[in-house]
Amino acid sequence: MKEQKISGISIAELAETEWKQTLFSLTEGMDPWNIDISELAERYRIYVRSLREFDFEIPGRMVVTCSVLLRIKAEALDIAYKVDRDKLLEEVEGAVGEEDDWEPPIAPEQFMMPVRRRPHRQVSVTDLKRAFVDAITVSRRRSTRLSEQVDDDPFADYELAGENVYERINSLFTRIKEFLSARRILSFFRLLDRGDKAERVERFLEVLHLDTAGLIRCEQEEFFSDILITIPVIKDEELSENDKNRAKAR
């Protein structure tokens, strides 16, 4: 096995050193005023993976190393907040998009050893009621967004061979459900009437759409072999509710 090295020091040697030395080795060659966190994380990842390969247990001092890395990150964030916290939060919110599942980060406090436990308080009935109002607001925004997506769908009136594509797809899905009411798996070839190349391509596209929407599941064991179609159970069906609603809306 090729011996892995970080900053010219072998992993085995690095594993024996003090945590501070480990950190110095990991950051060697970096500008102390401008540490590249991604590079550092990559070096650390290699280091930890190597420890696992040697079947060592990751010792407690590595937890300390992690905490120091986190401190570097926290301080970087703290500096960012001082620049323009509101702007930064706005940017993050915009990037995340789904504000429902996004919580504004809490500004890091002065890092002190030993670290004090931050108590997680219980939630009050007022919090619960407030959360309910928020959930309703988000839910309304979500349904508005979904209905706008349906309205803006550029393929809503798309036709293929004189037929609306969505109607064709819905009709195919109904046909698949009928077939699968009597059996568990359906062969793609059973969906063909004429069997010529043009029909195969058309049907294949429709099947792909249904698979993408989560309404059916396709499996092909080998290239160019038969495609086996099944209907997913419970969760996957629920996941595709939006698609069903969109189909209904049309």
Add this chain to the structure above:
Amino acid sequence: MIKTGRKRDKSLLEAALFLAAKPLQRKELAKIIGAKSHRYQYVEELLSDLADELSAAERGIELQQIEKSYFLQVKEEYLDAVAYLAPYQDISRPVLRTLAMIACNSPITQSEIVRARGNKCYKHVEQLLNRNLIRAEKHGRTLMLHVTEEFLRYFGLQNINELQFSEMEKE
């Protein structure tokens, strides 16, 4: 002055419960005060004394028990006034929103919740089930979700009707 004997043990339990980030089991508490495993009864007596002291009207916290685990919490009536001091909640905001929707419409199917809250709420439901705040029973191809006794205990409610979500909110 350093306390000895029973007083010291009770103080130790109080300190442990104050500091612990999660509910502590009777076994762990016994270990902290150096009691042997067969002396669980002694631990329970101390906890009972502590609970009595904290239940006095002038105290702001109380001792709670879930099965065989114990923890300290702020009394419900004071929680809103001091909540901002501890920004970390033990139920995250997205999960709490899912819980609120379940509580308001309980019982409600998982598919309805997914329709309103999106696919991420499968994870929320899983977390809430793990915390025993809701229970699920099979309902066709989906699950019917109900709030539990533990939910009522957590929020200090006698029954779900005490929540009184307004009709407008229930839309």
